[in-house]
Amino acid sequence: MSFETFTFNALTDIIAAIMLLFGLFFMFVGAVGVVRLPDAYNRIHAASMCVTLGLTGMLVAACFHLAAPTVVSKALATIVFMFVATPVGSHMLAKAAHHGRLPQWSHTLSDELTDDKNDPSCSVTDEVDLREEDVVVREADAA
Amino acid sequence: MIASSIQNTLPQFALAAGESHAEAPPPEGHATLPGWEQTAEAFLFSVVDVGIALLALAFLMSLWRVLKGPTLVDRGLATDTMAMQVVGLAVLVTIRLRSLIFFDAVLIISILGFASTIAFAQFIGRRRAV
Numbered sequence: 194m195s196f197e198t199f200t201f202n203a204l205t206d207i208i209a210a211i212m213l214l215f216g217l218f219f220m221f222v223g224a225v226g227v228v229r230l231p232d233a234y235n236r237i238h239a240a241s242m243c244v245t246l247g248l249t250g251m252l253v254a255a256c257f258h259l260a261a262p263t264v265v266s267k268a269l270a271t272i273v274f275m276f277v278a279t280p281v282g283s284h285m286l287a288k289a290a291h292h293g294r295l296p297q298w299s300h301t302l303s304d305e306l307t308d309d310k311n312d313p314s315c316s317v318t319d320e321v322d323l324r325e326e327d328v329v330v331r332e333a334d335a336a
Numbered sequence: 337m338i339a340s341s342i343q344n345t346l347p348q349f350a351l352a353a354g355e356s357h358a359e360a361p362p363p364e365g366h367a368t369l370p371g372w373e374q375t376a377e378a379f380l381f382s383v384v385d386v387g388i389a390l391l392a393l394a395f396l397m398s399l400w401r402v403l404k405g406p407t408l409v410d411r412g413l414a415t416d417t418m419a420m421q422v423v424g425l426a427v428l429v430t431i432r433l434r435s436l437i438f439f440d441a442v443l444i445i446s447i448l449g450f451a452s453t454i455a456f457a458q459f460i461g462r463r464r465a466v
Contacts, residue, residue: 199372206376209431210383217387220424224394227401227417233409233466236401240413244420248446251387251427255439258380258431264439271423271443278446282416282453289461290409 209257216250219243232298233290241283245275292319384432388425395421407466412456419449 226239252268291306309317398421401414423445426438460466 203372203376206373206380210376210380213380213383213387213428213431216424217383217390220421221390221394223417224397224421227414228397233407233413236410237413240417244417248420248424248427251424252442255427255431259434259436261436263436264430267439267443271446274443274450275446278450282450282457283413285454285457286409286412286416286460289457289459290407290466292461293409293464293466295407295409295466 205257205260209254212250212254212257216247216252216254218247219250220247223247232301233295234287234297234301237283237287237290241279245279248272248275381432384428387428388432391421391424391428395425408456408460409466412453412460415456416449416453419445419452423449 220243223239223243226243227236230236230239249272252272256265256268288306297304306317309315310319395418398414398417402411402418405411405414423442426441426445430436430439430442
């Protein structure tokens, strides 16, 4: 195994393995966080952040190993979509949990959304904009 | 040496991508590969094998959270995590098999996971109860 045989394919495979290890570490840490963290808000943090980094690493590894234009274009589209979609989804989930009055972990230090909801000078309210059909359903439930 | 090794490794996924102009025969074993290349590929494939086991374990942990999760929010976020782990498994299988048949699933599963998370959040938020 002399150094002359160190080809381009060997280099890309080694980079792919390193990126794959990076991605796998974050994916597994995200799963451990989903199981172990004490609170749904903390679990949302673990799930979204670690999964975003982990999948990015694994897709970059796939780009390096199979250096084909179809792979690279699809992986880039997936990475860009995921960097937009995952924060939006986890933010909506956390806001829905707060609207549903999910209690926080006892060691959580601050809850600024509740402060803003209690502040009359702030535009955030606890009311949900109900559509017509929701009002009809609620009145039918009450009747 | 380098050109022949590239020609030997290319046609497998070129064929899988539906291109018909790959005229080189499939590689006859990897005995002709240079030593560094063989070592690097063996290292990458062992990482992929370990990763498949690790992601399967992570999938089971998320499934445990779906089954146990005290609130709907836990079940929703664990389902989202499970979708992303299925995407990771598809990427690993793509690297291992050098075929592109699973790689189309990556973008589709991530879009479906995002849509299901949004639907779940809307459901919880309108219900006003976790």
